[in-house]
Amino acid sequence: MALEATLRGIRLVGDKTLRIVERVGATAVFLGLTVMHSATSFRRFDLVIREIFYAGVQSLIIILVSGLFVGMVLGLQGHETLQNYGSEQSVGVLVALSLVRELGPVVAALLFASRAGSAITAEIGLMKATEQLSAMEMMAINPIARVVAPRFWGGVISMPLLAMLFSAMGIIGGYLVAVVLIGVDDGAFWSQMQAAVDFRHDIVNGIIKSLVFGIAVCAIATFEGFEAPPTAEGVSGATTRTVVSSSLAILALDLVLTAFMLKGWN
Amino acid sequence: MTNLVEISNLNFGYGSRLVLKGINLTVPKGSLVAIMGLSGCGKTTLLRLIGGQLQARDGSVTVAGHHLNDMNQDELYALRRRLGMLFQFGALFTDLSVYDNVAFQMREHTRLPESVIRDLTLMKLNAVGLRGVQSLMPSEMSGGMARRVALARATALDPELILYDEPFAGLDPISLGVIGQLIRRLNDALGATSVLVTHDVQESLKIVDYVYFVSEGVIVAQGTPDQIRASTLPFVHQFIWGEADGPMPFHYPSRTMSDDLGLKEV
Amino acid sequence: MARSTLNLWVGIFVLLGFFSFLMLGFKVGNLSAGGSSSTYTVIAHFDNIGQLKERAPVRSAGVLVGRVKSVSFDPVHYNAEVQMAIDSKYHFPKDTSASVLTSGILGEQYIGLDAGGDDKMLKDGDEIKLVQGAVVLERLIGQFLFNKAQDGGADKGVQK
The missing domain is CATH 1.20.5 (Single alpha-helices involved in coiled-coils or other helix-helix interfaces)
Structure with a gap:
């Protein structure tokens, strides 16, 4: 009896694992299909510009405001801790490195997944549920080329821009708190930051991270929308899955990328 | 008179369940043919087979002289440019205005200058009497108007074959009559051929040239509207006059009532 | 819109x-x-590098002129091989000396370059021969005590 229950448990774990692997594989295949059918997006770039508006511009407010607050909190907390060691001037280094290396790309991607990723899934899912994708297919227009690819590229282009804006805004927030509010020396704040932050190793790596996150979020969002069951529950479930899977993917990819970047792959 | 659509000995199923069994059907050029049957009898599946969205398991589907079974994606898309399809609830693109919906295929498939597209679009909208709503969004229109716009969109490229999936579903009696008349008029004006899938008997018998009755995956009756009206086949009689019980039983096949209620004969 | x-x-x-x-x-x-900007690489072998890490600064007269590219153990000479990427704007004579220094008392370690007087300049892949490894506190104290003891002995000898 106990053996039976244990076996059932193990079987359940196996089943879940297989399903996750299957889903990841299917998303990757879909990503490949999207890239294959991207010619239209670049020939008619106004389609992508439209999606940059919906994914990027409309995420601007949440990204800028969150960036500012995160930077301010980092400034406060950093100053609090660093003054115990008499090195308040290093607060600029702390704020800048945390943002540029980690928080900028990761938090911006998490916000992007819940703001723009879910919207992409819901939109494509609803287009499928109302037969708009079928209609397009019957008009001899490939929905992956016409609907999915522009949204994918719009998101992929927006993501690094948003991450950089988040970091820049956060550093301004840190500056406001540390220099303007608390009175850390202005010159030391910037010069220490400049001495510690390396363009190639910190800033470019941060941008590479955000680009990878952008690809992951957009691939998941478009895939979930395209494969959503054509019902109300189907679309709402797909939207939730987009946010959950994207967030997990962002954090897992961040670990892998950080490990590679710290070890140095070049 | 040649046949635009020919289906012979067609079998189709999802998984192990056969939905269509041994269908033989022809649609002569220039005619308006209706496929009637109960909800879920495989009518829509039949329409999707003609449109090439599904592949036949056995038998052949021939549209305009092309065997759909051995066509690749590109050839299928080339054939679909000569097809128009009206979906059950219109399937208008919700992110585009009425004007852009009708102009959609012209912009995607032709290199016509915008002024010509404008003239053609307004002509198509005029044909369905809706030139006045060109700037509205699909969400701002009633179901009947949306269906007429969808009709204008389906005929935008003057198709040779127009497929209608339940064009009368969910319409008030006046819109129903308007759509019925438009279907007939457009078919004759464009010199097109039309296949109509519907369960609305009275409206369709008024406009069509020939009727196929499908029940449980097989064609049970066929003929001109007059022959159908005069039919003595019990199923057709029940269907046309909307009787509750008949050869199509009121009860879904199940165990006997006494079994379900646990009444045992002692 | x-x-x-x-x-x-x-x-x-x-x-x-x-x-x-x-x-x-x-x-x-x-x-x-x-x-x-572009850099060129020079190599130096130190018997001890202390806490020197990759990407540590390379300074000359206090100015940042490059960064440590890699730190590895040389299995032939049993010492540390340090590769430095020096900014191509700066050129140093062949007899420049390199030493592992510490900024402040507890600060990070860096490499200091002191220019020599040679006419020939260091090129990509060259080695700096004059080196001074990191100062290890224990050895320093040990040496100091040893010297003190020797000096004390010598002084006594003279007095006698």
Whole structure:
């Protein structure tokens, strides 16, 4: 009896694992299909510009405001801790490195997944549920080329821009708190930051991270929308899955990328 | 008179369940043919087979002289440019205005200058009497108007074959009559051929040239509207006059009532 | 939304992103200091490098002139091989000396270069021969005590 229950448990774990692997594989295949059918997006770039508006511009407010607050909190907390060691001037280094290396790309991607990723899934899912994708297919227009690819590229282009804006805004927030509010020396704040932050190793790596996150979020969002069951529950479930899977993917990819970047792959 | 659509000995199923069994059907050029049957009898599946969205398991589907079974994606898309399809609830693109919906295929498939597209679009909208709503969004229109716009969109490229999936579903009696008349008029004006899938008997018998009755995956009756009206086949009689019980039983096949209620004969 | 308004907003968005990139590069990062300009590599062997790590600064007269590219153990000479990427703007004579130094008492370690007087300049792949490894506190104290003891003995000898 106990053996039976244990076996059932193990079987359940196996089943879940297989399903996750299957889903990841299917998303990757879909990503490949999207890239294959991207010619239209670049020939008619106004389609992508439209999606940059919906994914990027409309995420601007949440990204800028969150960036500012995160930077301010980092400034406060950093100053609090660093003054115990008499090195308040290093607060600029702390704020800048945390943002540029980690928080900028990761938090911006998490916000992007819940703001723009879910919207992409819901939109494509609803287009499928109302037969708009079928209609397009019957008009001899490939929905992956016409609907999915522009949204994918719009998101992929927006993501690094948003991450950089988040970091820049956060550093301004840190500056406001540390220099303007608390009175850390202005010159030391910037010069220490400049001495510690390396363009190639910190800033470019941060941008590479955000680009990878952008690809992951957009691939998941478009895939979930395209494969959503054509019902109300189907679309709402797909939207939730987009946010959950994207967030997990962002954090897992961040670990892998950080490990590679710290070890140095070049 | 040649046949635009020919289906012979067609079998189709999802998984192990056969939905269509041994269908033989022809649609002569220039005619308006209706496929009637109960909800879920495989009518829509039949329409999707003609449109090439599904592949036949056995038998052949021939549209305009092309065997759909051995066509690749590109050839299928080339054939679909000569097809128009009206979906059950219109399937208008919700992110585009009425004007852009009708102009959609012209912009995607032709290199016509915008002024010509404008003239053609307004002509198509005029044909369905809706030139006045060109700037509205699909969400701002009633179901009947949306269906007429969808009709204008389906005929935008003057198709040779127009497929209608339940064009009368969910319409008030006046819109129903308007759509019925438009279907007939457009078919004759464009010199097109039309296949109509519907369960609305009275409206369709008024406009069509020939009727196929499908029940449980097989064609049970066929003929001109007059022959159908005069039919003595019990199923057709029940269907046309909307009787509750008949050869199509009121009860879904199940165990006997006494079994379900646990009444045992002692 | 009208096409032109949409384009305007996307334009503003892209420009904002570009400006934040410039800010990150020049104001936050070291792009203004020529951080990504071309470099040449020189090698030095130290018997002890202390806590020196990759990407530690290489300074001459206190000015940043390059960064440590890699630190590895040389299995032939049993010492540490350090590769330094020096900014190609700066050239140093062949007899320049390199030493592992510490900024402040507990600060990070870096490599200090003291220029020599040779006419020939260091080229890519050259080795700096004059080196001074990291100072290890225990050895320093040991040496100090040893010297003191020797000096004491010598003084007594003279007095006798």
